[in-house]
Amino acid sequence: MDNPYLPYPVRIEEITIETEDRNIKSFRVVFLNPEDEERFSYRPGQFAELSVAGTGECPIGIASSPTESGYLLFTVNKAGLVTSQLHNMQEGDVMGVRGPLGNYYPLDEMEGKNVVLIGGGFAFTTLRSTLVYMLAPENRDRFEEISVVYGARDEGMLLYKSELAAWLLRSDIQLHITVDCSDDPFCQYHIGFVPGITEQKITSAENSVAIICGPPIMIKFTQPILEKVGFLPEDIIMSLENRMKCGIGMCGRCNVGADYVCKEGPILTLAKLNTLPKEY
């Protein structure tokens, strides 16, 4: 019997400090046993439990895309016990990864549609996975127009800056980057909050699906804008977070109504969320 609580051992290959405040780092990890990589077959939107022996586990969205083989990428904000310990680790250290866990963005059902990705702050991780997946040569034709609104507090807080620069040059996606404020008079990004930029840039819901991932305050003000443009609750997709331990629907804490965020989620449509208590 497979033990769903047993992490796969991985080695930290590369650590990137993503943000100016050094509070967000990306960890590129490789499996110690190549056969574990095959067993870890994942889709954009899924998460994993990162395990640090002696400290514990924490659930983190997978930031790499299945189209990038040989490693996994996790972008981690330093917040609690395990994430703080992770931030103290170094390249070459051994840790564990348990997963993939949860459901995923319904990308197969989004084929032939316009896709709108809206992300804020450090919640851009599984959106990066989604974007990299959709932009892969074998997948790009499966989707119509791809629009992205991504916002952060300021330039220094944007994740994946070199990739953002490369995506800005591409003609097959509309990438709208915004920062809340900037003291740089030549700031190359939009200035303003995500909901405002969404209102300016996303003007049609025709044959479109939107994925929103960000802090509650961003979601609260972006959701009505999408609904005003004509997005149906079935076509607004969110990724939820709740405190988790087991990640497999057994330990009992991450439920929203009868659904466990770790198992029936974390990806839920607004239509589904409208039927559930607001316990997230």
Next chain:
Amino acid sequence: MHMLKIEKKDFSDFLNRLKDSYRLYGPVRKDDIVDFVPIEGVSDIDLSFQNSRLSPKSLFLPQSERMFEYGLDCAGDDAHILKEASKDYSPRAVIGIRPCDAKALELVDANFDTPEFRDPWWVKARETTTLVGLGCTSPCSTCFCTTVGGGPFDDAGLDVLLTEINDAFLARVLTAKGEKLIKDANTFEPAEEELVQKATAIEQEAGGKIVSKVDTSRLAEIDTLALHGADFWEDVQFACINCGICTYLCPTCWCFDIQDETHGRVGCRMRNWDSCMFPLFTLHASGHNPRGQKIQRVRQRFMHKLKYYVDTYKMGVACVGCGRCVQHCPVNIDIRQVCRLMNEYRTEVS
């Protein structure tokens, strides 16, 4: 189904023979509290108990359980790599478990043994354990098993069911595991028809002694959001002090926490019982807490048992009517009363 019997005077012999092939657990009275613990023989156990203080769930989901072990010494090849902690999964027999507690194990199976994932420790403990149940001839005043799908002689989840009749026990052998145990013990003889009739009379009488009832008939049809938003939760939660005794005693409460415990350069990953009554249960690292208020936590417990479980598994409520929470709640919150409020809840529209 086999009907067998054993004289009480032979019970000691029965347990002694079982000891050769099973680790034995039974109800042991200590300081007036009965609990299920390892036993050596018949002199350890007390079969006159009404029910144990704690349910025997801890034999399958220990209050603290080692999951993995690890070393942190970087010199070793396997430093920081978790290894499954070794445990004894040789055959066990639990003697004298009450039917409600056996049924509870079946309800909890739905959580730990799923099509997607199987909890290895729960599943192994269940597979290697044979349950010899003891029917309840004198139920407690707080028992309400008969209206939540069970009964004082219900055989759900059991491998053998014993009915006490004066100086003997009638044994119903219910499963292959039960057959094996009876064969290994080799101390039972066929029960005569008269004994079976006597047993039936005793069982019916016991059922009649359970006067406490709940009605769960409408729970499935009531809208989750409406029930969640009902105004009676304010009253239900008012006296609650979030002590968690209800979840601690409940045979169907399975929630757990996972924690690493390190001593020097070695340690183990543990799982410990946890409780939805505690604010830490759902506290995010950011400080946000989706169930930070007492009313949210109290509602969660009852919604989980009486609504979410009902909707998810279609196996009835996650309550077996053992009455432990009713007996031991320090502020007299009564699940029967809450069940009534929930079951009778009507929104203005409906």
